[in-house]
Amino acid sequence: MIRLVVRSLAQAVVTLLGGAVITFVMLSASPGDPAERILTARGQESITWLQIEALRSELGLDRPLPVQLLNYLGGLATGDLGASWSTGRPVVDELATRLPATLRLTVASLALAVGFSLILGLVAAAGAGRFPDHVSRTLSMFFLVVPSFLLGIVILDVVVVGFGVGVVISDGSWSTVLFPALTLALASAASWSRVLRASLLGARSAPFLTVSRARGTTNVRRLLVHELPNALPPFVTIIGLEIAFLLGGAPIVESIYSWPGVGRFTVQAVGTRDMPVIVGFVMISITLFVIASLAVDLFNAVIDPRLRRR
Amino acid sequence: MRRLQTFKLLAATAIVGLLVAACSSDGAGSPRPADAGDGTNTTTEAALPTEVALPTLTIATSFAIGDLVPLDNSFWGPEFGYVELLMRPERDGIPSPWVLQDLTSVDDTTWELTLRDNVMFENGKRFDAQALVDLIIFCNDNNVSLAAALQLDSVEITGESTVTLTTTAPVPGLPNVFADESQIPVFDVSAYQAHVDSGADASALLDAGIYTGPYVMTSLDETKAELAPIADYWDGTPALSALTIKFVPETTSRVQAVQAGEADIALYMPTFIATTLKGRADAFYVTGEPTGTTFGVQLRNAGPYADVHVRRALFAAIDYRALAEGVLDGQAAIASSVFGPSFPFAIDTQVTDLDLANELLDRAGWVPGGGGIRTKDGEQLKLRLLSYPQQPDSGTIAIALQSQFDAIGVSVAVTEVPDLTEARRGDDWDAAIVGASLLSFSLSPEDGLRSALVTGGSQNFMGVSNADLDELVATLSTTFGQDERNALLVQIQQVIHDNGLWAATIMRQPAVVSSAAWRGYKIPLANMWVDARTAPSS
Numbered sequence: 135m136i137r138l139v140v141r142s143l144a145q146a147v148v149t150l151l152g153g154a155v156i157t158f159v160m161l162s163a164s165p166g167d168p169a170e171r172i173l174t175a176r177g178q179e180s181i182t183w184l185q186i187e188a189l190r191s192e193l194g195l196d197r198p199l200p201v202q203l204l205n206y207l208g209g210l211a212t213g214d215l216g217a218s219w220s221t222g223r224p225v226v227d228e229l230a231t232r233l234p235a236t237l238r239l240t241v242a243s244l245a246l247a248v249g250f251s252l253i254l255g256l257v258a259a260a261g262a263g264r265f266p267d268h269v270s271r272t273l274s275m276f277f278l279v280v281p282s283f284l285l286g287i288v289i290l291d292v293v294v295v296g297f298g299v300g301v302v303i304s305d306g307s308w309s310t311v312l313f314p315a316l317t318l319a320l321a322s323a324a325s326w327s328r329v330l331r332a333s334l335l336g337a338r339s340a341p342f343l344t345v346s347r348a349r350g351t352t353n354v355r356r357l358l359v360h361e362l363p364n365a366l367p368p369f370v371t372i373i374g375l376e377i378a379f380l381l382g383g384a385p386i387v388e389s390i391y392s393w394p395g396v397g398r399f400t401v402q403a404v405g406t407r408d409m410p411v412i413v414g415f416v417m418i419s420i421t422l423f424v425i426a427s428l429a430v431d432l433f434n435a436v437i438d439p440r441l442r443r444r
Numbered sequence: 445m446r447r448l449q450t451f452k453l454l455a456a457t458a459i460v461g462l463l464v465a466a467c468s469s470d471g472a473g474s475p476r477p478a479d480a481g482d483g484t485n486t487t488t489e490a491a492l493p494t495e496v497a498l499p500t501l502t503i504a505t506s507f508a509i510g511d512l513v514p515l516d517n518s519f520w521g522p523e524f525g526y527v528e529l530l531m532r533p534e535r536d537g538i539p540s541p542w543v544l545q546d547l548t549s550v551d552d553t554t555w556e557l558t559l560r561d562n563v564m565f566e567n568g569k570r571f572d573a574q575a576l577v578d579l580i581i582f583c584n585d586n587n588v589s590l591a592a593a594l595q596l597d598s599v600e601i602t603g604e605s606t607v608t609l610t611t612t613a614p615v616p617g618l619p620n621v622f623a624d625e626s627q628i629p630v631f632d633v634s635a636y637q638a639h640v641d642s643g644a645d646a647s648a649l650l651d652a653g654i655y656t657g658p659y660v661m662t663s664l665d666e667t668k669a670e671l672a673p674i675a676d677y678w679d680g681t682p683a684l685s686a687l688t689i690k691f692v693p694e695t696t697s698r699v700q701a702v703q704a705g706e707a708d709i710a711l712y713m714p715t716f717i718a719t720t721l722k723g724r725a726d727a728f729y730v731t732g733e734p735t736g737t738t739f740g741v742q743l744r745n746a747g748p749y750a751d752v753h754v755r756r757a758l759f760a761a762i763d764y765r766a767l768a769e770g771v772l773d774g775q776a777a778i779a780s781s782v783f784g785p786s787f788p789f790a791i792d793t794q795v796t797d798l799d800l801a802n803e804l805l806d807r808a809g810w811v812p813g814g815g816g817i818r819t820k821d822g823e824q825l826k827l828r829l830l831s832y833p834q835q836p837d838s839g840t841i842a843i844a845l846q847s848q849f850d851a852i853g854v855s856v857a858v859t860e861v862p863d864l865t866e867a868r869r870g871d872d873w874d875a876a877i878v879g880a881s882l883l884s885f886s887l888s889p890e891d892g893l894r895s896a897l898v899t900g901g902s903q904n905f906m907g908v909s910n911a912d913l914d915e916l917v918a919t920l921s922t923t924f925g926q927d928e929r930n931a932l933l934v935q936i937q938q939v940i941h942d943n944g945l946w947a948a949t950i951m952r953q954p955a956v957v958s959s960a961a962w963r964g965y966k967i968p969l970a971n972m973w974v975d976a977r978t979a980p981s982s
Binding site: 167170185188221223231232287290291295298301302303305306389390391392394398399402 | 694
């Protein structure tokens, strides 16, 4: 078990370091002058050459690339992600200010995704091969193929602007979270429900359920008390792994709903090539994914003794 | 049994959670402004029976205001009414006094600045001669572009309300420097220094009252700023009871915010929005008077385009009317000159003349070849034209030019590049559509000419090097008399035309999207969206 934890942590560190270097190099290699973009992003109407040179010097962009990279990695090791080139504030502060809104969105979408997937999966399994199963599959396919940005735009145009329900400019509070969370949750719910359905049907073939049926147990009781607990491990595993996916999908949904979170801030940072912010977001995403993977590994090791012995 | 209870509990929790989430956004969280019926939105305070109901204004803009630190972010202030400048930009490019009462050129290097006697900072202190001297010295010491433009020698108090400023060289464009939002925002230097010395966070400036505008910012976060009127503002009572600025980078969200009643005005609207709003009653595309030309065509001084005949032929082949009225659906005015017609020095040099264009190309040795493309020495006349996504209209104009240049036998390949400046630093281009005009924020032509068209200019990516033009611009930068300056600018435009150095394709109309109540909003000059008199009826 200890070896498993150590190995997973070592992999996590290498992944984080690799992610930081790759992101930094890719952004540095892309065309454009960050100093000029920053001045434009700050809304400067007339930008002079002197302003550009002064800003390049201030940001250290006039130094060789390896020096910039080393400075960045050194800061990273001490928890310093640098300062946003657009706002001049520390990236950690910028992300921390917006993180609560993103976490609120992630938690809400996670709750909705779990709820919907449970409903769709249970309904599909209960009526396997019959009408409820077909309805569940159709809904799942629909939510899987419709991109979240399209769904978000339709909700905004029809429901918010058309019917006056909800808000266009979200303030990041719980009271405005439903539509963004719903948009983010549906695709995940669809795929999770299919996993749950398959697991439930797999669990149904267990011999003890034949005995249970013979003893006259109701279908609902068998589904909820016997099949669902046995079908949960793969369902929980995919949820754990896809929490990072929910965060990764946040930039699109946050931008559509003007949700003041980390994802939307990162989209703006991409537009201005605000390298410290972009790398900061990537680091958060990688960290979250690594933590989720670690948690899933440990969870599986707890529920499956065979894994502990490896 | 315990398992069953657990799952029942889980199921109940999920259902309750969903219901709570659904109920929580049934519109209760939508802060739709109350409509007073006459089209004006009113605040609770303003609705008190004993008071006259003043309107409120909510603006959705794409740029966020970071803080109130002068020189870093204060350039937003003049646009939203919480910071003022010494001089005010005017449509003819000659600024008028704003916070200053008068600005007079005593001789080539001496200026006399006269103060008003009633301008106060929000903190109650008077903006007096000492405050003005402190302000100019502070900005000159901390703003490199100002120091370069101002060339300050000395600044001193010479009367109760008079300050004399001397420069090391003639700076006839000093009024424009004072009217530029990125140069000298009027603020209380001593109060700001006290704030810096205290080591407090920038957010503490919200309570420092260092500016002089009709509105004072009361709160600021990453999503919005809220401002309140200054009751004893020096230039009359502000017309709004409250001003909110929401930061919404996404264009469509800003428009939808107006449609949903969450904003009154949405700023920075691309032309295509006009089409999407046609026939709608919940938001309106409101246009203003163009101030200057935009979307200039730059030709790189290399290959076939080093030939003045070819450059002039291309500019003569542009159908300026079709671009404004057809391609941009009437959302732009015809660009008949390098500058706009509101400037006294503007002369009409941009005329569509296909016969002349063909004649010039013939004279340059480019003759019609196979497929209608002109050739010379076996080489086809091809043009690599750049557009960029940050200005969607540049792509539309580029496609139109492709068709128009095809009519005179020039084969155009349009390329959209992510960074136009970077692309123009290289040599893989022949022409580019550039959103910026030759005018500065305060509508001065001097800076644009110097940077884009003078030999070695910082934005002279075309490689223009014209001795006549260099000399004329140099003379302009030391000439004070307005008539003499106008005469020089006329000559400059003629040189630009005769040598095919620059052409403006359109005069884009500034535009916002407004609610019905603010449909009469007059779009101000130089993005000065809000002043003391801004109101729905204005």
